[in-house]
Amino acid sequence: MNKRIFIQNYKKIDFKFYQNIDDFIVKEESIDFTNRGNFIILKIQKQKLSTWDLIDILAKSLKIYENEIGYAGLKDKNATTTQYISIPRKYSKEIKRFKHSKIQILETCLHSTKLNIGDLKGNSFEINLHEVQENDINTIQKRLKSISKIGMPNYFGYQRFGKDYQQNLEKARKIIYEDLDMKDHKLKKMLISMYQSDLFNKCLAYRVKSSHETFKLLSGDVFLDLNKNKFFTPKNISEAMKNDFINHKIVPTGLLCGKKAFKSLYEAREIEIKFDDMYIQEKGLRRAFLAFPKIKSISYDKKESKCKLIFSLPKASYATVLIENISF
Numbered sequence: 001m002n003k004r005i006f007i008q009n010y011k012k013i014d015f016k017f018y019q020n021i022d023d024f025i026v027k028e029e030s031i032d033f034t035n036r037g038n039f040i041i042l043k044i045q046k047q048k049l050s051t052w053d054l055i056d057i058l059a060k061s062l063k064i065y066e067n068e069i070g071y072a073g074l075k076d077k078n079a080t081t082t083q084y085i086s087i088p089r090k091y092s093k094e095i096k097r098f099k100h101s102k103i104q105i106l107e108t109c110l111h112s113t114k115l116n117i118g119d120l121k122g123n124s125f126e127i128n129l130h131e132v133q134e135n136d137i138n139t140i141q142k143r144l145k146s147i148s149k150i151g152m153p154n155y156f157g158y159q160r161f162g163k164d165y166q167q168n169l170e171k172a173r174k175i176i177y178e179d180l181d182m183k184d185h186k187l188k189k190m191l192i193s194m195y196q197s198d199l200f201n202k203c204l205a206y207r208v209k210s211s212h213e214t215f216k217l218l219s220g221d222v223f224l225d226l227n228k229n230k231f232f233t234p235k236n237i238s239e240a241m242k243n244d245f246i247n248h249k250i251v252p253t254g255l256l257c258g259k260k261a262f263k264s265l266y267e268a269r270e271i272e273i274k275f276d277d278m279y280i281q282e283k284g285l286r287r288a289f290l291a292f293p294k295i296k297s298i299s300y301d302k303k304e305s306k307c308k309l310i311f312s313l314p315k316a317s318y319a320t321v322l323i324e325n326i327s328f
Contacts, residue, residue: 070115151290220266258284
């Protein structure tokens with residue numbers, strides 16, 4: 001996979017980043033739960049388990065079907081993660097008996113509906129950077145301030161595509177173009193999702209390459225109103241819209257190609273169409289081209305040459321992409 005393209009032309013900073021249970025801590029920022037209803041919300045802390053591993057363990061231990069378990073987001077395996085899971089209330093006795101060495105149920109409450117992907121406000125992170133030179137701390141602080149202001153390109157992280165990146169994309173192409181039959185429907189869906197994500201990343205890289213100092217807005221862009229959570233396409237980019245973009249009220253979006261997707265127009269569509277595969281039969285979506293991190297604290301341990309970053313990101317954004325943006 002090629003090196004990312006970012007808006008800023010930074011010189012490389014040398015440090016080490018490790019994805020493990022001590023240096024990569026992720027916590028979901030939950031939606032507001034109703035505290036009544038037919039579903040139990042489990043606030044779970046897990047280590048060295050992916051969300052799919054977690055669901056598999058819960059299903060087998062509780063003796064329920066996997067599709068009865070709801071989740072708001074997919075979390076990394078090589079990390080300490082806290083996330084929310086929903087289970088039908090009728091399994092309350094089974095939940096009380098549940099025990100696992102890598103899984104801890106921190107809290108429970110009731111909710112009116114099953115959790116679906118995206119049912120969260122965002123994610124907070126605690127990340128350690130190792131072998132950081134003391135004279136680079138000021139540079140890291142300045143870069144984070146700049147990225148928070150202009151946004152980071154909202155690429156899908158490398159972990160989205162698995163270790164066999166090219167092989168996975170080739171399998172996805174065979175599913176789409178050659179009707180490759182796969183009995184594992186979950187894997188099939190995942191491979192097509194990887195393919196959609198790869199096209200999004202390539203379109204975003206194309207747009208970033210043509211931007212300088214800030215992301216370039218184009219006529220026909222589809223914007224997401226971050227307050228109303230609604231998409232819209234203006235006839236032209238007004239000064240008021242530019243101010244709304246600067247103030248993080250709206251953000252341009254890219255296509256996750258598929259059926260019934262909201263397409264861009266005019267100048268934006270001329271670029272988007274290069275990365276729009278009309279053969280995909282799955283539902284299409286739109287995804288913000290930029291994410292705006294909120295930096296909570298930056299601290300430095302001189303003795304261990306370790307920099308701790310505490311920050312939050314919108315849902316579906318990758319902390320690893322922010323680390324790349326700082327580094328390069």
